[in-house]
Amino acid sequence: MSSLLFDIKLKRENKVYHENDMLLGCVQFQCAQETKHEGIILYLEGIVNLQLSAKTVGLFDAFYNSVKPINLLQNSLELSAPGKLSAGRSEFHFELPLVCKKEPRILYETYHGVFINVNYQLTCTVKRNFLGKALTKIQQFCVQYKPVPLREDSKKVVPFSLSPDSLQKNASAKERLSMPRFLITGRLDRSEFCVTTPITGSITVQHTEAAIKSIEMQLVRVETCGCDEGYSKDATEIQTIQIADGNVLPKLELPIHMVLPRLFTCPTLLTKNFKIEFELNLIVVFKEDYTVSENFKIVLKRSAGPLPSKGTTAGR
Template identity: 35%
Template sequence: MSVEIKLSRSNRTYRPNEALRGKIITRSPSSISHRGIHITLNGSVNLQVRGGSAGFIESIYGVLKPIPILKKSVEVQPAGKISPGTTEIPFSIILNDGGKDDKFYETFHGENISIQYLLNVDVVRGYLHKSLSATVEFLVESELAILPEKPVSPEMVFFYITQDTQRHSLLPELKSGGFKVSGRICTQCLVSDPLVGELTVEASAVPVYSIDIHLLRVESIMIADGDVCHNLPLPIYVMLPRLLTCPTVFAGPFSVEFKVTILVTFQTEMYNVQAKSDPRAFRKWVAMESLPLELVQSK
């Protein structure tokens, strides 16, 4: 026998206090008895230590235990029998935990922080039979960080990238010859909207190899390939990856913040000699500028 959960929404996305609806689909060659069919909603913030940050994070938080957000269980069907063949059992459960101060943080799959919501179904079979279970993840759009209205003309932040703004060492030809990249970018945007702006390479003594946008937690999107024309504005239009971003959160024991970094890579033989490792690592043939990025949710 097999058990499957099918949610009513194909995108599996819900907001607090909405009804989470779907079907429990069972397939069995023969009739089986059960002691009840239950569904459970679970939501938690999971702190995962990766790499060399283990000692630092553990020294702050001690034991890294999940932070519970949601725990709710209901009985869909009392004890009885399931007919042979395919059976569809509808369910509906309100997305809250019955408390007065429900706080739903938005779904986020990060490197060290993961905010996840799961729907579990259990067909209880009794002592002599193992319960049949299925799990599906659903996404939550939080209402904690909503702007009163969607901004019509978001405020742009202007930036400049020159040899004098770099805090790491550069190749001698870049340091002496100089370069200047200017532009503007929106540092507050909706999670569902693209990151927009523009930049212009005004001057460069060394040909440009590429221009990239890094979203930290690092997601790299190339916006120019090769030595671009100088004094020609290049548009910035980057769709934000849904599961890897969420509204900016400051919640006591954890926070989720973002930065956007503009990287200009210059053509040099060293580029092909030294392998790419961490894209955040300083390299002598790369110039960069980082800006804070605030993400919010729409109504």
């Protein structure tokens, strides 16, 4: 069997599929000589893996039952009964429907998070006799939702303002006294964003007593695992971009432009067993390392057509 090489080839080069699509491809074998096997099986699997954070250790059993893996796809196809592979190249073609036949009756988008992962893959297994170990090959692919139009009200600009007055409600008395006087305004170009287009907006430092060291925008995933009886909610950083480095000229409008990473984001997802949500943190660091921040809850969707922001053209 050491002379046996094989691989799973999908018909679509980008390996991106939608629910109800037919998964077409073939398993290619290359044998230096005639090779005996005990059967060739192709397995199709789609699964949601939920993982609890360390802070949930010791919670009741109902909590743990709610975070069991969720099977979205589970199918198998016998490509060949026990027999022999001839020397040279052999191909076994397959067609498998991408349909979720049981609850939740929907294929969620591929997503790679910290505590939640949605994965889809094909596994080809070549069985051998009882003395030999089975050979396997794995091919992952992506599932995406079909694009839908965004709501009209999602195109409304979201203005924001950072000042000591807006931040002092959560600050201690000591922090209020040491807080420099400043006013920073800006906007996000919309409340809902498409996962394939950048998050855009602008920020302007109107005035500040203390020099600014850096302005950053942080994208955060908020993953919730569990049910009504108990749940674990964790926020972790996906990426951070720097909007400004060093002190910023007053009244100068700075653009916000953040490209979303493909596999580490997905449309906002709310289910009875888990949630995948996203937030933005605007972080302003002053010279003395005093930091202020503003949090924005955002909704991600997979929308149809281009979504130009202000100052861009539709065909970009």
